[in-house]
Amino acid sequence: MVKIKGIDVARYQGDIDFKKVKDAGYKFVIAKCTEGSEVGSRIVDPYFKKNIAGAKAAGLAVHAYHFFRGISEADARDEADWLIKNLTGDENYLFCDVEAQSLNNDPDKLTAFVNAFFDQLAKAGKKKLGIYSGKVFFESQLVEAKLRPGLLIWIARYNDTLGRDADIWQHTSSASVPGISGNVDENIAHTDAIVGGVSNPSAFKPADKKQPSGTILKRGARGSAVITLQKKLSSVYFYPDKGVKNHGCDGIYGPKTEDAVRRFQLMHRLIADGVYGQQTAKTLDKVIAAQKKSKPKKSPTHKVVKGDTLWDLAIKNKTTVAKLKQLNKLKSDIIYPGQILKLK
Structure with a gap:
């Protein structure tokens, strides 16, 4: 599994020597840009532009985050506009930090607000998007399956293990990093998309477009292509999670989907690695086709x-x-x- 170290910073870290940060083995920086909206909080981190310029000059991949306070879809769009207005143009991924306790406590509504924020960014041509939250908040206050597809998932949990799938894990807020006075958040990315690579597990092509024959889905992947796979498995009784709503077809290639793939592979004498590759896809399609042919036609x-x-x-x-x-x-x-x- 890819493991890439990075930090996220804001005004609290003050002036940073990013060359020392890079020399210490860190590869990326996510800097706070804004908070709220232009008609609301109007907050711009005073160190944002300096942090982006310094990190870029040191050869680090640079990204930005916005602290979300949206109370409606319209307000969320205003917040997206406020972020866009204050970007430098050098940022790669744009993250929405969703953790404020004052946010709407209805998961469906809050998810709709967050999606409105991302939709506004996408409308402005911003395609590299991600969401940040604490593990408990993310799993209890948002509906993950309804979030905009293709987001990088950045989760905070200060523990020895994260306990779920994520593209980026913020595992501590008290790291000691050369070039920074005091503590700083340290992150581990499990995708090289964060440093300009292409292996973004959350950005597989939508299911309504034909997947290339060599496409591989595996643990950590998210999106409509995963939902399509889960529905195919369920149609031949290899449910990702039979006991829950939609049989676990949630667009997340987690341990249960991996197990369903592995069970299918074992049953059909394939390499049981839990990875949905070309041979597994071909066999699954054959099984589904055979099942359709064998079903007796209902008499009119x-x-x-x-x-x-x-x-x-x-x-x-x-x-x-x-x-x-x-x-x-x-x-x-x-x-x-x-x-x-x-x-x-």
């Missing part, structure tokens, strides 16, 4: 209405009265409104 039926006769029904359905009587075990030609008749 007709609900009798006033004025219907066996003769009329036979003519319309290119059959005979005798066959209709035999099929429906009728002893006479008399039929009644509401009666259900098999036609073939």
